[in-house]
Amino acid sequence: MREKENMCGIVGIYNRRSNTSASQKVIADMIKTLHHRGPDETGFYCNGPVALGHSRLSIIDLSGGSQPIYNEDRSIVVVFNGEIFNYIELRETLVKQGHSFYTHSDTEVIVHLYEQYGLDFVHHMNGQFAIALRDEKKKSLVLVRDRLGIRPVFYTVTGDGSLIFGSEMKAIFQHPMVNPEFDPAGLNEVFSLWGNIPPRTVFKNISELAPGCMLMVSGDRMETRQYWDLDYPEENEYDDKPIQYYVDGLRELIYDATTIRLRADVPVAAYLSGGLDSSVIAGMVKKHHNNDLITFSVAFDEKDYDESDYQMQMVEHIGTDHHIIRACNEDIGEVFSDVVRYSEKPLIRTAPGPLFLLSRLVRSQNIKVVLTGEGADEVFGGYNIFKEDKIRRFWARNPLSVKRPKLLQSLYPYIKRDPRTFRFWQAFFKKGLTDTGNPWYSHMIRWDNTAQVKSYFSDAYREYFNGEAVLRGVEQYLNPAMMKWHPLCRAQYIESKLFLPGYLLSSQGDRMMMGNSVEGRFPFLDYRVVEFAAKIPPKYKIYGLNEKYVLKKAYQDMLPPSIVNRPKQPYRAPISHCFKKGSSLSAQMLEDDSIDSYGIFDAASVRSLKKKVFNDNGSAVSARDDMAVAGIISTQLLHHHFVASPRHKG
Numbered sequence: 001m002r003e004k005e006n007m008c009g010i011v012g013i014y015n016r017r018s019n020t021s022a023s024q025k026v027i028a029d030m031i032k033t034l035h036h037r038g039p040d041e042t043g044f045y046c047n048g049p050v051a052l053g054h055s056r057l058s059i060i061d062l063s064g065g066s067q068p069i070y071n072e073d074r075s076i077v078v079v080f081n082g083e084i085f086n087y088i089e090l091r092e093t094l095v096k097q098g099h100s101f102y103t104h105s106d107t108e109v110i111v112h113l114y115e116q117y118g119l120d121f122v123h124h125m126n127g128q129f130a131i132a133l134r135d136e137k138k139k140s141l142v143l144v145r146d147r148l149g150i151r152p153v154f155y156t157v158t159g160d161g162s163l164i165f166g167s168e169m170k171a172i173f174q175h176p177m178v179n180p181e182f183d184p185a186g187l188n189e190v191f192s193l194w195g196n197i198p199p200r201t202v203f204k205n206i207s208e209l210a211p212g213c214m215l216m217v218s219g220d221r222m223e224t225r226q227y228w229d230l231d232y233p234e235e236n237e238y239d240d241k242p243i244q245y246y247v248d249g250l251r252e253l254i255y256d257a258t259t260i261r262l263r264a265d266v267p268v269a270a271y272l273s274g275g276l277d278s279s280v281i282a283g284m285v286k287k288h289h290n291n292d293l294i295t296f297s298v299a300f301d302e303k304d305y306d307e308s309d310y311q312m313q314m315v316e317h318i319g320t321d322h323h324i325i326r327a328c329n330e331d332i333g334e335v336f337s338d339v340v341r342y343s344e345k346p347l348i349r350t351a352p353g354p355l356f357l358l359s360r361l362v363r364s365q366n367i368k369v370v371l372t373g374e375g376a377d378e379v380f381g382g383y384n385i386f387k388e389d390k391i392r393r394f395w396a397r398n399p400l401s402v403k404r405p406k407l408l409q410s411l412y413p414y415i416k417r418d419p420r421t422f423r424f425w426q427a428f429f430k431k432g433l434t435d436t437g438n439p440w441y442s443h444m445i446r447w448d449n450t451a452q453v454k455s456y457f458s459d460a461y462r463e464y465f466n467g468e469a470v471l472r473g474v475e476q477y478l479n480p481a482m483m484k485w486h487p488l489c490r491a492q493y494i495e496s497k498l499f500l501p502g503y504l505l506s507s508q509g510d511r512m513m514m515g516n517s518v519e520g521r522f523p524f525l526d527y528r529v530v531e532f533a534a535k536i537p538p539k540y541k542i543y544g545l546n547e548k549y550v551l552k553k554a555y556q557d558m559l560p561p562s563i564v565n566r567p568k569q570p571y572r573a574p575i576s577h578c579f580k581k582g583s584s585l586s587a588q589m590l591e592d593d594s595i596d597s598y599g600i601f602d603a604a605s606v607r608s609l610k611k612k613v614f615n616d617n618g619s620a621v622s623a624r625d626d627m628a629v630a631g632i633i634s635t636q637l638l639h640h641h642f643v644a645s646p647r648h649k650g
Contacts, residue, residue, distance in 0.1 A: 008056045008067070009034030009167040009514075010079045010153070012132050013175070014141050015049035016219055017161035022051035030171040031055050036342075037081070037167060037514045043067045045077050050134055050141065054079040069107045071115055072100060075136045078114075080107045081167055082129030082151045083521070085260040090124060122214065122227055126260070126526065130167060130209075140218035147228045147527045148375070149211030149501030152510060156206050163217055168511075169206055169344050173642060178206075180642040182600070184464035189473065190346050191465075191631060192451045195502020197473040199224075202345055202638070210477075211501050228527070229479060230496055230534060232489040238537040246536045247554045250529070254554075257526035258284050261371060268521075269294040269362065270371045272322070273571060274310030276548060277373025277382070279563050280555050281523055285371065286318040287558065295320040296362055296370065298354045301328050305572055310563060317560050325361045327354035333578035336586040340637040342515040343507040347634040348450065348627040351573045352507045359516040368518060374509060375524035378496045379533045380548040381488055381541035382568065384411050388429065389442035389491050390542060396434050405429065410545055413567075439483060440474065442491035453628045456605045474498070488538040575626035576613045579633065589636035590629075598639050601632055 011030040013022040024046050031042050031053035038055030045052040045068040054067040068077045084090065087106035090113065095101070099112040106127075113121035114133060119142065128150035133142045143165060145153050155165035158177040166172050173180050186202035189195070196202065198210035209215055212228035258281060262268050270282040272295045286293045295315065299308040308324065315322045332353040339352045362370060377383050388411065395404040405426050409415045415422045431445050438444060447470075454465050478497055482490050505522075513520045523529070536550055543549035547568055556564050579587040588594060590610055595603045609628055613621050 008054055008081050009037035009171065010055075010081050010130060010132055011053040011166040011171045012079070012141070012164070013051045014163040014217060015160075016141075016163055016217060019049050022046060022049055024051065026175055027051040027053045029174045030166060033170045033174055034167055036517060038517075041066060043079075045079070045134070047136070052077065052079045052132055052134065067107055069103065069105065069111055071111045076111050076114060077134045077136070078107060078110050079132050080110060080129060081153075082127055082131075082146065083261075083519075084109055084125050084127040084129065085263060085526075086126040088263070119214065119216070119225075126528070128521070128525075132165065138218065140216065142217070143209055143215040145209045145211055145213055147212045148496070148505070148525050148530065150505055150510065150522065150525060152506060153209045154201065154206055155209065155215065157222070161220075163222070168342075169201065169203060170341075170642070172206060180206075182639070182643065184461050185469065187346065187457075187461065187635070188454070188465045189470055191348070191454050192447050192467065192470045193474070193498055193502065194348060194450065195345070195498060195506070197470075197477045197498070197502075200473070203642075211497075230493055230530065231479075231481075232485045232493065232534045234484045235486045235489075239535070243540050243550060243553060246540055246550050249532055250550065250554045253526070253529045253532055254280070254523060255284065255288070257523040257529050258371070259289070261521040261523055261526075262289055264369055266368055267292075267294060268369045268371060269296060269365075269367045270320075271295070271358070271373070272297045272311050272314055272320075273373065274307035274314065274563075275373065275566075275569065275571075276552065276555075276559070276563060277376035277524065279314045279373075279559050280376075280551070281371050281373050282314065282320065283318050283555070283558050286320065293318070293320045294365070294367060295322045296358055296367075297322070297324055298358050299324050299326045300354070300573070301326065302574055302577075305574060307569060310566060313560055313562055317563075323361060323365060325354070325357050327357050327573065329574050329578045330581065331357060332573060333581070333584045333586055336578065336584070336633065337637050337641075338515065339507075339512070340586075340634045341641045342511040343634075344511070344638070344642075345507065345634075346631055346638060347507055348453065348631040349573065350575050350578055350630055351571060352512050353578070354573050355508055355512040356515055359513045359518045362518050363516040369521065370513070370518060371521050371523060372509075373524060374504060374520070374522045375500070375530075376548065376551065378492060378500050379524055379530055380536075380551045381492060381538070382548045383495065384568065384570065385442060385446065385495070386488055386491050386542060387411055387545050387547060389487060390545070392429060392433060392441075393436055393487060395429075396436050399430075399433055407545070439478075439490070440471065440494065442487065443494055449624065450627065452624060453631050456601050456609065456628055456632055458599055458602050461600060486538045488542060489534070576621055576629050579629065580614055585640075586633050586637060589633045589640065594636055594640075598636060598644065600635055600639060606632060 015022055034055045041056040043054045043066045068079050070077050084106040087109045090109045094112045101108055113124055122144055129146045130151040130153040131144040154169050156172055164172050164175045172178055181204045183204040186200050199207035201208050213224055213226050216223045272278050272282055297311045300306040332350050335353050335356055339356050391407045415425050482493050540550040552564050595601055595606050613625055
């Protein structure tokens with residue numbers, strides 16, 4: 001029997017230089033801030049210079065298997081946030097190798113894997129995890145983050161050399177030697193890329209452990225080691241296999257990835273967005289595993305954002321117990337302050353807000369685990385940015401062509417409606433058109449467009465902003481071998497390394513779910529699926545301009561044609577309309593006194609933006625205006641919650 005799920009938060013202190021005893025009071029204060037990640041129980045380990053803390057959300061067996069977990073002689077201790085989905089198979093192997101277990105939890109598997117394999121233990125685990133492991137014999141501590149960055153872990157080193165870490169930065173802020181302060185370089189990255197380049201965050205001296213990495217600490221020695229990275233074949237080295245080979249391989253892998261993510265002694269529900277990805281997962285669960293599947297979705301009052309018709313088509317097709325949260329503009333505006341507090345970074349979209357409301361609905365139904373379709377767009381080439389790249393490269397071969405830019409109309413049909421709109425978008429996508437050798441060709445026009453929001457910052461911040469510095473950081477972070485890959489693979493790699501962990505899995509994933517004590521599981525991000533998909537020839541991912549072609553081919557017999565063949569609709573939410581009433585804390589962040597008091601943004605520029613966006617004078621609000629509104633409000637809220645306030649108390 002499985003003793004519990006490991007939905008939780010972890011914290012720790014390691015006084016690695018002073019060797020003084022770590023404070024039990026401070027570690028307790030730190031873990032309190034993560035109550036939302038694990039409200040049912042806390043556990044501590046305090047031994048000399050090391051203190052570890054763990055907060056748990058229990059699902060069954062409330063009295064057993066608490067963390068920390070130890071080996072037989074208690075020389076190895078682990079606190080852990082996440083899931084090891086192949087723990088049953090690993091346990092069987094370890095027992096045969098002579099290891100003894102005293103619990104049925106997947107956490108104990110980590111201890112014995114480390115005993116057996118040392119630091120190579122991480123290669124044996126299939127899961128989503130943030131792990132802190134103390135080896136008392138070696139006097140070392142290791143932090144490990146899962147391959148794709150599903151679970152977060154942050155750390156800082158204080159003036160006396162102590163290592164402080166936690167699942168969220170708000171826990172680190174509890175330490176008396178840590179004072180939250182914005183890092184302009186971190187803001188510079190977010191307002192270009194939507195997220196940070198690890199290890200940087202938006203707070204000075206607070207670092208994020210990058211996905212696929214471990215931090216090894218012992219005395220004065222501190223080293224970060226990358227143990228996994230996404231890799232693609234060189235452009236001309238793909239196997240000449242028929243598409244059916246990849247269809248069959250995907251079906252087998254995605255089935256197993258979904259099956260092991262159903263391992264729980266509580267009901268596992270699923271999100272249904274109305275798109276292909278979540279429909280594949282829900283359809284598979286319903287078909288093979290669960291006749292009583294519960295599903296959840298978001299609907300919007302504004303039709304431009306609403307996908308409820310497609311959601312209900314899928315509900316009727318597979319027959320689920322379906323629950324809907326209708327996210328009205330006022331609700332999104334009201335929860336945006338909480339959204340930012342959990343996200344711990346500026347947001348240039350309100351899209352996390354409806355997902356926070358959705359996980360609240362999930363928790364109200366006593367559901368603690370949901371499967372979602374996140375990751376499929378990155379893995380199989382689903383985003384419009386990938387098709388934009390393909391069209392622009394084709395257009396770049398004949399920049400004077402009149403017909404080639406019209407291919408963009410297949411991605412954005414509204415371009416056809418007004419010649420002025422078409423001319424605007426043609427000019428937008430023509431920027432840097434012939435610079436196809438640029439490593440960031442697929443993303444540069446988007447990054448440059450986002451970066452224009454930086455003009456609203458005050459002079460004190462803008463003097464630190466440097467677009468070239470951001471690109472240098474990207475170059476240093478990514479694998480230079482990407483230049484040998486197919487252009488689609490390059491774009492997928494950039495998206496998977498930056499946007500996926502930096503925004504999608506954090507601000508829209510872990511943080512919005514765990515804010516309501518709900519765990520998300522992502523079958524498409526099983527590393528075996530990701531590695532297999534990387535070997536699929538690009539022509540099978542985007543066939544012509546048909547995105548995720550191989551995934552559609554694999555599941556077209558299981559899903560309604562209306563779901564398989566529908567045009568790609570990115571998940572979005574209203575922005576400016578959510579703050580028009582001005583009564584929420586979020587809207588108050590735009591008031592002159594808040595802007596002047598914090599000194600982050602230029603007051604005159606913000607007033608001009610407010611006049612354009614919130615006055616009902618019929619003026620058009622651009623996507624860039626919307627980004628500015630969300631970015632300014634969220635940055636102000638971040639300052640309000642963590643910098644301007646007394647030490648954050650969770």
